Amino acid sequence: MPMMPDLASHYNYYIVVILMMIGLYVVFASGNLVKRLVGLGLFQAAVFLFYITIGKVAGGQPPILPEKDHSSDHYEASYVPGADAHTGSHSGSHSGHDEDKSLPDGPLPDGPVPDGPVLDNDAQATPNADAFADTDPITSASDQAAAGEDITIVETPVPQSPQSLQAPAQTDSHGDHPSSQGTHDDHTNGAAHADNAHTGKAHHGKTEAAIYSNPLPHVLILTAIVVGVATLSVGLALVVRIRETYGSIEEADINLADHAVDVEEASAS
Amino acid sequence: MMEAILGLAPQFIQTHAAVLVVVIPLLGAAAAAFSLSTRLAWLVALVSTAGSAFAALVTMAQVDAAGMISYDLGGWAPPVGIEYRVDALNAPILVLVSVIALLCVIFGASINAREIAKDRRALFLSAFLMCVAGLLGVVITGDAFNIFVFLEISSLSTYVLVAQGAGRDRRALSAAFNYLILGTLGATFFVIGVGFLYMATGTLNLADMARLLAASPDTTVVRAGFAFILIGLALKAALYPLHTWLPGAYAFAPSIVTTFLAATATKVSLVVLVRFLSMVFDPQENVQELALTFIIAPLAAAGMVLGSILAVQQNDAKRVLAYSSVAQVGYILLGFAMATSAGIAAGGLHLFNHALMKGALFMALGIVALRITSRRIPDLAGLGTVMPVTSAAFAIGGLSLIGVPLTAGFVSKFALFNAAFAAGWWWAILVIAISSVLAVIYVGRMLETMYVRQPSEALRQACAGKSPPIAALVPLLILAGANIWFGVQARPLETAAQNAAAAVIAGPDTSRFTGGPAVIVGPHAGEGRAERDGSATDGSVPGDTGADNAVPGQPAQLAQPAQPDQATTDASDAPATNEEGAG
Numbered sequence: 001m002p003m004m005p006d007l008a009s010h011y012n013y014y015i016v017v018i019l020m021m022i023g024l025y026v027v028f029a030s031g032n033l034v035k036r037l038v039g040l041g042l043f044q045a046a047v048f049l050f051y052i053t054i055g056k057v058a059g060g061q062p063p064i065l066p067e068k069d070h071s072s073d074h075y076e077a078s079y080v081p082g083a084d085a086h087t088g089s090h091s092g093s094h095s096g097h098d099e100d101k102s103l104p105d106g107p108l109p110d111g112p113v114p115d116g117p118v119l120d121n122d123a124q125a126t127p128n129a130d131a132f133a134d135t136d137p138i139t140s141a142s143d144q145a146a147a148g149e150d151i152t153i154v155e156t157p158v159p160q161s162p163q164s165l166q167a168p169a170q171t172d173s174h175g176d177h178p179s180s181q182g183t184h185d186d187h188t189n190g191a192a193h194a195d196n197a198h199t200g201k202a203h204h205g206k207t208e209a210a211i212y213s214n215p216l217p218h219v220l221i222l223t224a225i226v227v228g229v230a231t232l233s234v235g236l237a238l239v240v241r242i243r244e245t246y247g248s249i250e251e252a253d254i255n256l257a258d259h260a261v262d263v264e265e266a267s268a269s
Numbered sequence: 270m271m272e273a274i275l276g277l278a279p280q281f282i283q284t285h286a287a288v289l290v291v292v293i294p295l296l297g298a299a300a301a302a303f304s305l306s307t308r309l310a311w312l313v314a315l316v317s318t319a320g321s322a323f324a325a326l327v328t329m330a331q332v333d334a335a336g337m338i339s340y341d342l343g344g345w346a347p348p349v350g351i352e353y354r355v356d357a358l359n360a361p362i363l364v365l366v367s368v369i370a371l372l373c374v375i376f377g378a379s380i381n382a383r384e385i386a387k388d389r390r391a392l393f394l395s396a397f398l399m400c401v402a403g404l405l406g407v408v409i410t411g412d413a414f415n416i417f418v419f420l421e422i423s424s425l426s427t428y429v430l431v432a433q434g435a436g437r438d439r440r441a442l443s444a445a446f447n448y449l450i451l452g453t454l455g456a457t458f459f460v461i462g463v464g465f466l467y468m469a470t471g472t473l474n475l476a477d478m479a480r481l482l483a484a485s486p487d488t489t490v491v492r493a494g495f496a497f498i499l500i501g502l503a504l505k506a507a508l509y510p511l512h513t514w515l516p517g518a519y520a521f522a523p524s525i526v527t528t529f530l531a532a533t534a535t536k537v538s539l540v541v542l543v544r545f546l547s548m549v550f551d552p553q554e555n556v557q558e559l560a561l562t563f564i565i566a567p568l569a570a571a572g573m574v575l576g577s578i579l580a581v582q583q584n585d586a587k588r589v590l591a592y593s594s595v596a597q598v599g600y601i602l603l604g605f606a607m608a609t610s611a612g613i614a615a616g617g618l619h620l621f622n623h624a625l626m627k628g629a630l631f632m633a634l635g636i637v638a639l640r641i642t643s644r645r646i647p648d649l650a651g652l653g654t655v656m657p658v659t660s661a662a663f664a665i666g667g668l669s670l671i672g673v674p675l676t677a678g679f680v681s682k683f684a685l686f687n688a689a690f691a692a693g694w695w696w697a698i699l700v701i702a703i704s705s706v707l708a709v710i711y712v713g714r715m716l717e718t719m720y721v722r723q724p725s726e727a728l729r730q731a732c733a734g735k736s737p738p739i740a741a742l743v744p745l746l747i748l749a750g751a752n753i754w755f756g757v758q759a760r761p762l763e764t765a766a767q768n769a770a771a772a773v774i775a776g777p778d779t780s781r782f783t784g785g786p787a788v789i790v791g792p793h794a795g796e797g798r799a800e801r802d803g804s805a806t807d808g809s810v811p812g813d814t815g816a817d818n819a820v821p822g823q824p825a826q827l828a829q830p831a832q833p834d835q836a837t838t839d840a841s842d843a844p845a846t847n848e849e850g851a852g
Contacts, residue, residue: 027450040453047457051464217467220414224460227421231453234428238446241432245439254443261440265645266584 012053019046031251033242037235044228048221055217063215275330282327287340287353289324290363291406291419293317294370298398301391310391311381314374317398321405322367329360337778339411347411348474348782354411356777357768358617362408362540365624369532370401372628372744377525379738380635384523385433393433400426400529404537411777413463413473413549416541417456420505423537424452427530431522437642444517451504451514459501465494466549476777479549491550498545499560505538508565508602509572512595519591520644524635527587531627535598536620543605543613547773558608566606570700572599577707581714585644589711590630593670596704597623603697604685611688614770618762619681622669622755626678629666629748633659636741640731646715651724655732658742660719662749667712669752672705676756680763 007014023046026039243249246257275283282289297317304310331338332355340353355363374397385393403423407416428449434441467473469490470481482491504511515535519527550557576596583589601623604616634644636659641648653660669678682705689697724732736742755762 024454027454033446036450040450043454044457047461047464050461054464054468216473217464220464220467223414223418227418227456230425231421231449234425235446235449238428238432238442238449241435242442242446245435245442258440258443 012049016046016050016053019043019049033239033249033251033254034236036251037232037239040235041228041232044224044231048224048228051217051221051224055214057211057213060211060213063212063218274326275334278323278327282324283331285340286324286327286331287338287355287409288342290321290328290367290409291353291402293320293324294398294402294405298395298402301398302395304391307387307390307394310394311374311378314394314398315371318367318371318374318401321401322364322371325360325363325367325405328355329364331355332357332360337772339781346781348472348477351415352411352474352476353409354476354777355409357765357772358540358544359408361621361765361769362536363405365621366401366404366408366533366537369624369628370397370529372632372747373397373525373529376528376632376635376741376744378740380524380639380741383639384437384525386436389433393430396426396429397525397529399423400430404533407537408540411475413466413475413478414460415473417460417463420456420459420538420541423534424456424505427518427526427534428452430526431518431530433526434522437523438521440517441521444514444521448514448518451511455501455504455511457501458497458504462494462497462499462501465490465497469494474782475544475549476779477782479777480779480782482549483551495545495550495557495560499542499564502538502542502545503565503568506535506542506602507595507598509568509575509595509599512572512576512598515595516588516591519594519631520585520587524631524638528628528631528635531590531594531631532624535594536624539598539601539605539616539620542602543616543773546605547608547613548777561606561608565602566694566697569599569602569606570697572596573603573700573704574707577704577711580711581707583711584646586634586646586649586715587631587644589646589715590627590634593708593711594623594627596708597627597670599704600682600685600701603700604688607688607692607694607697609688609692610767610770610774611684611691612770613773614763614766615681615684615688617769618684618766621762621766622677622681622752625748625751625755626666626669629662629745629752630670632741632745632748633663633666636737636745637663639737639741640735641728646718648725648728649715650718650722651728652718653720655724655729656737659737659745662745663719664716665749665752667716669756671708671712674756675753677752677754677759677762678756680756680759684763684766 020043023039023041023043026042027036028039030036030039239249242254246254248254278286294317297313297320300317301310301313304313328338336356338353338355340355341347342351342353345351374394377394377397381390381393400423403419403421403426406419407423410416410419428445431448432442432445434444463473466478466482469485469488470478472478472481485491500511507515519531522530546557546561573596576592576594576599580589580592580596583592597619601616601620604612604614604619606612607616637649637652637656638644640656653664665676669676672678672682682701685701686698689695689701737745
C-alpha cells in the first residue's frame with residue numbers, strides 16, 4: 001500500500017497532525033477555561049514540532065558555532081561527528097589539527113557549489129580546513145545563499161565526494177517539492193550561517209565537515225514559544241479575573257450567568 | 270501637499286520613516302507603562318501617535334514620489350533580513366491606522382476617565398500603543414513570519430484592552446477570553462501556513478516567496494499553506510462564519526477600544542489577506558481562483574446578508590454596529606474576491622471608508638455612554654433633542670453606512686456595484702442590494718429612535734446643560750466630516766484605491782532577488798552592514814533614486830509574470846473611472 005512508506009518516513013508529520021487535532025478538540029470540547037488554554041498550548045506545541053521537523057537534518061548538530069580557536073584563524077572542529085572525543089575543547093588545536101593534516105588537498109569542486117562564491121573566504125584553498133561546509137549544492141539551488149555573518153569557510157573536498165553529494169537524502173526533503181533549506185536568518189539572531197552541511201560521511205578523523213540542522217526554524221520556534229507563553233499568561237490572567245468575577249471557571253456557568261444578564265436586559269424594555 | 274510634508278520632515282525622519290511608523294508607538298508604549306502619572310501617559314500616547322501619523326504621512330509622500338519603499342531592518346538585506354515594504358496598497362492603510370489611533374487618543378482624554386480605573390489608565394494607554402504598533406507593523410512588514418509576530422503583538426494587547434471593559438460590564442471578561450482562544454487559533458493557523466510556504470520556498474520574504482512560487486505554484490505543500498493562511502487571516506478579519514468573537518469583543522470593550530478596533534483591526538487583517546491572495550499566491554492559479562470564487566465570495570455574501578439580519582435583531586446599539594461590521598467585512602472581501610482591478614479597488618475603497626464610518630459611529634456612542642450607561646436602543650430615545658451634535662454625527666455615520674449619496678459609503682458601494690456589474694457577478698449585485706436594504710432597517714431603526722421619539726426624563730436630566738467634552742467632540746466631528754468630505758471629494762480616495770489595485774495586480778517587485786539592481790530601495794539603516802545582494806545602494810534618499818526607475822504604482826521590473834485579467838480588466842476599468850456620479 002502506498003500509505004505505508006509514507007508512515008515510516010513521515011511519522012513525525014503524522015504525530016504533528018495528531019497532536020494538533022487533539023489540541024483543537026480539547027479547545028472546542030472542553031468546558032473548563034483552563035483546560036481550553038491547555039488545549040491551545042497543545043495545539044501550539046504541535047506547531048512547534050512541525051517547524052522543528054522541517055529543519056531537522058539527520059545527523060545534524062545544533063546550529064551553534066564552536067569557540068573560535070585563537071591560535072589560528074580557523075574554527076574548531078569540535079563539532080565534527082566522529083570526533084566526539086574532542087568536542088568542546090577550546091584550546092584543543094592539537095586535536096583538530098591532527099586530523100586536518102590528514103586531509104587531502106584539492107581544488108574545490110566547481111560544479112555542485114551553488115551561487116555561493118560570495119561566501120568563499122580566502123581560506124578555501126587551505127588544506128587544514130577546520131572548515132564547515134556551508135551550502136548544500138542540491139537543495140539550496142534557488143537561494144542566493146547569502147549568509148549573515150562573514151565567517152563561512154567552504155570546505156575542501158572529501159574523498160568520497162560523489163557519495164557526499166547524496167546529502168539530500170539526509171535532509172527532510174519531500175518528494176514533491178524542492179525543500180530548499182533557506183539561509184534566511186532572522187535578524188535578531190545573527191549567528192546562523194550554515195545551511196545543511198552536505199558531506200555526511202563521518203570519515204573518522206578525515207573530515208572536518210559538520211552537519212547542522214537548519215537554524216532558521218529554530219529561531220522561528222523560539223519566537224513562537226515566546227508568543228505562546230505570553231498568550232498563556234494573558235489567558236490565565238483573564239481566568240483569574242473571571243474566577244473573581246463569576247465565581248467559576250466552567251464555561252457552562254459563565255454562559256448561564258451571561259445569558260441571564262442578556263435576558264434581563266432584553267426583558268427590561 | 271505631499272511635497273510640503275516631505276519638506277517638513279528632517280533628513281533623519283525621511284530616511285527612516287518606514288521604521289519610525291512602528292518604532293515610535295512601541296517606544297511610546299514602554300514610556301507610557303512607566304509613566305508616573307496618567308496625564309503624562311496620555312501625553313506620551315498623544316506624542317507617539319502623532320509622531321507615528323507624521324511618519325506614515327512621510328512614507329505615503331515617499332511612495333507617491335517613488336512607487337515603492339523598501340527598508341531593510343538593521344541594514345540586513347532580504348531574504349536574510351527583514352524588509353519593510355511600503356507600496357500603494359500599504360501606504361494609505363498606514364496613514365489610516367495611525368491617524369485613527371491619534372484621534373482615539375484625543376477622544377480618550379476625557380472618556381477614559383469614566384471607563385478605566387485611574388490606577389490602570391497609564392497601563393491602558395501603554396497597551397493601546399502596543400496595539401497600534403502591532404497593527405502598523407502587520408501592514409508594513411514584508412516578511413511572512415514578521416507578520417505573525419506583529420499580529421500577535423496587536424492581538425495580545427487587544428485581548429487586554431477588551432478585558433478592560435469589565436469595569437462597566439463583566440461580560441467583557443468572557444468576551445475577551447473567547448477572543449483570545451479564537452484569535453490565537455487564527456494566528457496559529459497562519460503560522461502553520463507560513464511553515465508550509467517556508468518548506469516550499471525556503472524563504473520568508475513575501476516578494477521572494479512570490480517569485481519562487483511563480484515557478485512551482487501548485488504543489489500540495491503550497492496548497493496546504495494557502496489554505497491555512499486563508500483560514501487564519503479570515504478568522505482575524507471576522508469573515509463569516511469565523512466572526513463569533515467580534516460582537517462580544519466590540520460590545521463590551523471600552524469606547525475608545527471599540528472605536529479603534531472597529532476602525533482598524535479587521536482592516537489590517539484584510540490588507541494582509543489581499544496581499545497574500547494576490548501578491549504572494551497567483552490568483553490565476555487554479556486553487557487560488559477556486560478558493561476565491563467558491564469559498565471567499567460565497568462566505569462574504571453570506572456574511573453580508575446574515576450579518577445584516579443579525580444586526581437587525583439586536584437590541585444593544587453597540588451589538589448592532591458590531592454585526593454590521595461583520596457584514597461590511599463581507600462587502601470588502603466580495604470586492605477582493607472578484608480579483609479584478611475594479612473589484613480590488615472597490616474593496617479597498619470600502620475598507621477605508623468603513624473605518625471612517627464605524628469610527629464616527631462608535632465615537633458617538635462613546636459620548637452617549639458618558640450620559641447614560643445603558644446601550645439598549647429604546648433607551649436612546651430622543652437623543653437627537655438632548656444631544657444634537659453627537660446625534661448629528663451618529664446620523665452622518667449611519668447614513669454613510671447605508672450608502673446615501675454625498676457620503677463616503679455611497680462612493681464605495683457604488684464602486685462595488687460597478688465592479689460586480691463589470692465582472693458579471695449578478696448574484697453579487699443582488700446580495701449587495703439585499704444587505705443595503707437590511708442596513709437601512711437597522712440604521713433607520715436607531716435613527717428613528719433618536720430623532721422621532723421623545724427623550725425620557727432621566728435622559729433629559731442627565732444631559733441638561735452639559736455639552737460633550739471638547740476632547741471627545743473634536744475627533745468625532747473630524748471623522749463625521751471625513752465621511753462627508755470623502756463622499757463629495759471622492760477623487761483622491763478613488764485614485765488611491767486604483768493605485769492600490771494596480772499594485773496588487775502587478776505583484777510585488779522582486780527585482781532585488783533576481784540579481785537585478787535594487788529597485789527603489791528606500792532608506793537603509795546601513796549601520797555597518799554591507800549589502801549582500803550586490804546592489805549599489807547607499808542609503809540615498811528616495812527622492813534621488815526615484816527618478817531612475819519608478820512609475821508610481823508600477824513596480825519597475827517584474828520577475829513574477831502576474832497577469833491582470835485580460836478580458837475583464839479593460840471593461841471594468843472604464844466604469845470605474847467614469848463614476849463622476851459619486852462626486
